[in-house]
Amino acid sequence: MRIEIRFAGFGGQGIIKSGIMVAAAACLYSGKHSVQTQSYGPESRGGACKSEVVIADDEIDFPKVTEPDILVVMSQHAYNSYAETVKKGGTIILDPDMIPNEKKLENVKIFRVPATKMADELGRRIVANVVMLGAFSAITKVVDKEAMKESIKANIPKGTEQLNLKAFEKGYEYGEKILKG
Amino acid sequence: MVKEKAVLTGMHFMSGDIACAEGAIAAGCRFFAGYPITPATEIAEHIASRMPKIGGVYIQMEDEIASIAAVIGASYAGLKAMTATSGPGFSLMQENIGLAAMTEAPCVIVDVMRGGPSTGQPTLPGQQDVMQAKWGSHGDYEIIALSPCSVQEMFDLTIEAFNLSETYRVPAFVMADEVVAHMWEKLVIPPAEEIKIVNRKRANMPPEKYLPFMPDDDLVPPMACFGEGYRFHATGLTHNEYGYPRTQSSEVQTKLVQRLCEKIRKNADKIVRAEENMLEDAEVVVVAYGIVARAALSAVKKAREKGIKAGLLRPITLWPFPEKTLAKAAENAETIIVPEMNCGQLVREVERITKSSRVFHLAKLGEEPHSPMEIFDFIRRKHK
Known part of the structure; x- marks a missing residue:
């Protein structure tokens, strides 16, 4: 088993952190092998940014993603770059408010999660990535829900636990809802 | 004041840069001087947060030339010392790397390689400094350079770099790349007592008998630290066993420079991995x-x-x-x-x-x- 996941958006959305939290959940709390790598521009905030996670039962030789099973995408620019790299039969989870122009894609399952809007409703746009992680967990089941929550708690600033876990639960519920159709 | 454990025994999920910083601390490094540069910044950042809690020193210097100079000074004062940089900073450090080789100051230099030449591609990986590690400073000398390929090795090989540097009194390099440094992976830190630590051979003769550059059979001279009461003269000029300049002597130059090379070449079988x-x-x-x-x-x-x-x-x-x-x-x-x-x-x-x-x-x-x-x-x- 080797699952490749790519998170993409722009710097400042918590894209890199999302990858780290998923990879840590798989490794520390689910006993799998995992690795996270990243790519971003020198401008950091606002520039194109991606975070890649490989999860496997065995040791991972090559840590980079070549053909993602899952793409979680939060900007138009990133969508344009990566929508067509997803493996046949793979999954795209996207934020429709950040991606007004979608292409016609075949052989992929598409889930639309308005994570940025939902985060705004919670009062802090900064947790949009965690809303997305909730939906990601519910839809893909790549990592266990409780493992994901442990990993989030270990990776956020102290004092923000309540907000982040709320964001995660909202995203999770939304993910379950759209999964059922 | 010590407020935290130096060795964070246990299983972690960490980036290569942070693992490198933890490896240095586990190896006994208590002095870091550096200047932030992508993709090595997180090493300095993490060490800056840890050193004050374990009784060590972090100094952000004005540039990389000063950083390596401070590291050499700290080494001579008796501490295990390190700096971390990327290509542009590595270039600036080369002159003083030669000084560390000539004065046999144990120290560790981490170069997280990004795309060059010049400022190149700060956030992207490269392996363009591996010859510079070997030949970067002028003159004949030998160094030791290690190449990690995982987060675990960022930890393990940083410790190894300190051990080798202390054993042979040479600058030792950790030649990482951006991917390994920024990658997050599992890291297992063993109990402190299971980590092999080597400390430099110290001067144990009476001060009047001490010659700072008189080697033992292994070609490495025992080291006294500044302020311990030993008379000690160190210079980048060609020097005899007393540490005094002998700039006109072919015999002293031959003996010294050959020894700087041979202490590594003759021990290569023990070092190579x-x-x-x-x-x-x-x-x-x-x-x-x-x-x-x-x-x-x-x-x-x-x-x-x-x-x-x-x-x-x-x-x-x-x-x-x-x-x-x-x-x-x-x-x-x-x-x-x-x-x-x-x-x-x-x-x-x-x-x-x-x-x-x-x-x-x-x-x-x-x-x-x-x-x-x-x-x-x-x-x-x-x-x-």
Whole structure:
């Protein structure tokens, strides 16, 4: 088993952190092998940014993603770059408010999660990535829900636990809802 | 004041840079001077947060020249000292790296390689400094350079760099790349008592008998630290056993410079490390290091599946280079492949050692390291 996941958006959305939290959940709390790598521009905030996670039962030789099973995408620019790299039969989870122009894609399952809007409703746009992680967990089941929550708690600033876990639960519920159709 | 444990025993999920910082602390490093630079900044950042809690010192200097100078000073004052940088800073450090080699100051320099030359591509990986590590400062001298390929090795090899640096009184380099440094992976930190730590050989004779540059049989002089009561003169000029300049003497120059080289060359068998994968019957030998070695391992496994007898030699010490391991692996090899994130650097060493006309270099510049498929396709194209 080797699952490749790519998170993409722009710097400042918590894209890199999302990858780290998923990879840590798989490794520390689910006993799998995992690795996270990243790519971003020198401008950091606002520039194109991606975070890649490989999860496997065995040791991972090559840590980079070549053909993602899952793409979680939060900007138009990133969508344009990566929508067509997803493996046949793979999954795209996207934020429709950040991606007004979608292409016609075949052989992929598409889930639309308005994570940025939902985060705004919670009062802090900064947790949009965690809303997305909730939906990601519910839809893909790549990592266990409780493992994901442990990993989030270990990776956020102290004092923000309540907000982040709320964001995660909202995203999770939304993910379950759209999964059922 | 010590408020935190120095060795964070347990299982962690960490980045390579942070693991490197923790490795340094576990090795006993208590002085860090540096200047932030992508992709090595997180090393300085993490050490800055940890040193005050474990009784160590972090100083952000005005630039990289001052950083390595402060590190040499701290080393002479008796502390294990380190700095971390990337290509542009590594270039600035070269003059004082020569001073550290000449005055035999143990110290560790981490170079997280990004794309060069000049400021190049700050956030993208490279392997373009591996020859500079060997030849960067002027004059003849030897250093030790290690190449990590995982977060675990960022920790382990930083400790090893300190141990080797202390043993041989040379600058030791951790030549990482951006991918390994920024990658997050599992790290297991063993209990403190299970970590092998080497400390420099100290002067234990009465002060009046001490000659600061008189070597023992292993060619390494015992080291007194400044302020311990030993008379000690250190200079970048050619010096005799007393440490005094002898700038006109061919005899002193020959003896000193040959010893600086021989203390590493004659001990190379003890220093050299390499990982051998499926080399016993390999017709194709891939030589790769750092993150590229992990793509190469995937490619070699794929080649085996397709019936091509391929194997991987991964130098863990780039300098000294694992010459004997390569020579043995190359004896029966028909094709030797060297993928590097540069235009051809360590491949020159492979050509020199194997004297084979069937050594092929596969360059990769910018953005991503080689993919396993790129290396596999190259193996198939070159091995007929």
